[in-house]
Amino acid sequence: MIYNFDFGAVLAYWPLLLEGVWTTLRLTLFSTVFGILVGAFCAVVRTGGPAWARWIVSLYVEFIRNTPLLVQSYFLIFGIASMGIRLPILLGAVIALTVNIGAYTTEIVRAGIESIHRGQLEAATCLGLSSTQTYLHVIIRPALERVYPALSSQYVLLMLASSIVSSVGVEELFGISNRIQSETYRNFEIFVVLGVIYLLLAVLVRSGFALLGLAIFPRRRTLGTPL
Amino acid sequence: MSPIVELKDVHKSFGSLEVLKGVTFEVNKGEVAAIIGQSGSGKSTALRCMDRLETIQGGSMLICGHQLHDTDVDLKALRRDVGIVFQSYNLFPHLTVAQNIMLAPRMVKGMKQRDAREIADTVIAKVGLREKMDCYPEQLSGGQQQRVAIARSLAMEPKLMLFDEVTSALDPQLTGEVLRVMEQLAADGMTMILVTHEMAFARKVADRVIYMRDGKVHEMGSSDILRTPATPELAAFVSESAEH
Ligand SMILES: Nc1ncnc2c1ncn2[C@@H]1O[C@H](COP(=O)(O)OP(=O)(O)O)[C@@H](O)[C@H]1O
Numbered sequence: 001m002i003y004n005f006d007f008g009a010v011l012a013y014w015p016l017l018l019e020g021v022w023t024t025l026r027l028t029l030f031s032t033v034f035g036i037l038v039g040a041f042c043a044v045v046r047t048g049g050p051a052w053a054r055w056i057v058s059l060y061v062e063f064i065r066n067t068p069l070l071v072q073s074y075f076l077i078f079g080i081a082s083m084g085i086r087l088p089i090l091l092g093a094v095i096a097l098t099v100n101i102g103a104y105t106t107e108i109v110r111a112g113i114e115s116i117h118r119g120q121l122e123a124a125t126c127l128g129l130s131s132t133q134t135y136l137h138v139i140i141r142p143a144l145e146r147v148y149p150a151l152s153s154q155y156v157l158l159m160l161a162s163s164i165v166s167s168v169g170v171e172e173l174f175g176i177s178n179r180i181q182s183e184t185y186r187n188f189e190i191f192v193v194l195g196v197i198y199l200l201l202a203v204l205v206r207s208g209f210a211l212l213g214l215a216i217f218p219r220r221r222t223l224g225t226p227l
Numbered sequence: 228m229s230p231i232v233e234l235k236d237v238h239k240s241f242g243s244l245e246v247l248k249g250v251t252f253e254v255n256k257g258e259v260a261a262i263i264g265q266s267g268s269g270k271s272t273a274l275r276c277m278d279r280l281e282t283i284q285g286g287s288m289l290i291c292g293h294q295l296h297d298t299d300v301d302l303k304a305l306r307r308d309v310g311i312v313f314q315s316y317n318l319f320p321h322l323t324v325a326q327n328i329m330l331a332p333r334m335v336k337g338m339k340q341r342d343a344r345e346i347a348d349t350v351i352a353k354v355g356l357r358e359k360m361d362c363y364p365e366q367l368s369g370g371q372q373q374r375v376a377i378a379r380s381l382a383m384e385p386k387l388m389l390f391d392e393v394t395s396a397l398d399p400q401l402t403g404e405v406l407r408v409m410e411q412l413a414a415d416g417m418t419m420i421l422v423t424h425e426m427a428f429a430r431k432v433a434d435r436v437i438y439m440r441d442g443k444v445h446e447m448g449s450s451d452i453l454r455t456p457a458t459p460e461l462a463a464f465v466s467e468s469a470e471h
């Protein structure tokens with residue numbers, strides 16, 4: 001059996017592929033920003049909030065971590081649409097991804113917060129810092145610095161997992177590739193190209209996180225050691 | 228002279244465990260008081276109550292004009308007036324020495340960066356670590372970290388400094404450098420209460436020695452009581468300490 005490779009047929013679709021890359025990157029960027037906000041907030045609630053709020057956050061985290069992202073996306077995009085609330089598809093996808101990554105972020109940041117020694121809080125209290133100031137300057141910042149490597153990996157996974165929202169009709173990289181595949185029947189070639197693009201994107205996201213880490217954690221920049 | 232610290236029959240329990248069983252003493256402005264006593268006698272608890280890290284259940288405590296058993300005691304004002312340093316230095320590991328020192332003046336007193344930096348320069352000079360301003364805590368020795376912790380407290384310009392066994396985690400050489408800083412503070416007229424195992428240091432700088440035993444002040448007086456104890460318990464404690 002002879003198979004004639006024809007990458008040219010696939011690469012001819014480069015403008016489409018680029019569009020897919022762009023959509024994937026936007027999905028990732030927005031879900032990252034919102035996911036970190038949601039996760040940091042929920043982690044603070046879960047470690048320091050009133051009992052009922054902790055309970056709600058736990059429920060959210062456990063529910064999300066124990067159901068498939070695919071089901072969550074279907075629920076948030078089709079389930080809610082059937083209730084008559086129509087969201088632009090991209091916005092729906094960002095919400096679905098944010099809700100998902102927010103739960104994982106909560107758990108990671110919570111571990112960071114719990115790793116902060118009690119003595120740190122006591123020192124802040126004795127210096128007269130309010131509890132909000134203590135949370136901001138003495139707890140959250142070092143907690144984020146400590147769990148930053150874990151967060152980076154989680155957000156690379158998010159970028160890769162964003163391919164799932166193609167199944168609800170988002171034309172991100174994977175969705176676009178499916179389209180190219182059905183037009184060219186070049187299954188092998190398209191998925192090789194796709195793999196390479198995802199690999200490059202993962203490197204990009206990882207480097208982005210590394211650079212951001214150097215920018216926001218001066219201690220790390222100076223000493224180069226984990227906190 | 229009116230006392231700046233006044234404890235009257237202070238009682239404190241953790242659950243059913245009574246730790247302070249009626250503690251009474253006073254410290255005047257500018258005085259150095261050393262609290263000594265066996266481990267578990269309630270020294271740390273007494274100190275922690277003075278900064279309202281623990282609440283008392285009986286008696287009264289007047290610290291720098293703040294009645295601590297009042298429910299509406301102004302904690303922010305209290306903690307402006309009182310500095311406390313612990314055995315574990317508790318520096319903020321993600322901040323430089325300068326940032327550690329400037330955090331509270333900026334956050335609590337709302338100082339501008341420049342003014343806070345000026346204060347930081349003054350207090351870091353007092354502990355002799357000017358060249359370490361831009362280091363992170365992990366780059367410093369234990370003794371240096373403890374001196375920074377003292378500087379951080381001083382930056383709030385407290386009227387009273389509390390020290391809880393601040394040299395216990397340090398080896399003898401580093402202990403010396405921290406004690407010298409404290410001695411200088413005392414010479415500058417700072418009111419200080421220190422829980423310590425350093426008998427020689429207590430003898431040298433303390434105006435008042437408070438020997439605690441089983442949640443009570445067992446003996447109290449000038450540092451002479453370390454030479455000529457009135458009670459056999461203090462005599463035993465002093466000679467025991469001398470052996471170490
Ligand atoms: N937060 C706490 N909860 C329960 N018991 C405590 C607490 N803090 C101290 N204690 C107990 O109180 C007693 C006195 O402790 P402490 O004041 O630390 O003594 P010292 O500083 O003289 O060694 C000890 O028996 C100790 O176990």
Ligand SMILES: [Mg+2]
Binds near residue numbers: 270271272392
């Ligand atoms: Mg103690």
